[in-house]
Amino acid sequence: MSRLNEGGKTRHPVLHDYGTGGLWWWVRAGSAEEIEIGRDEFEDAWRRARREPAV
Known part of the structure; x- marks a missing residue:
C-alpha cells in the first residue's frame, strides 16, 4: 500500500473518521x-x- 519516494519517506494511507463515514488521504x-x-x-x-x- 505504500511507496518509497525520493526523500526516503513512504506514502501511508490515513483515515479520519467523522463518525458518519471516513475520509482517506495519503x-x-x-x-x-x-x-x-x-x-x-x-x-x-x-x-x-x-x-x-x-487577541
Missing part, C-alpha cells in the same frame, strides 16, 4: 510512529488554541 512520513507523533502534537496545539482567548 501522508508522506518516515514511519507510522512519525504520523502518530505529528497527530498528537497537532491535537495538543489545537486544544491550547481553543482554550486561549482570541
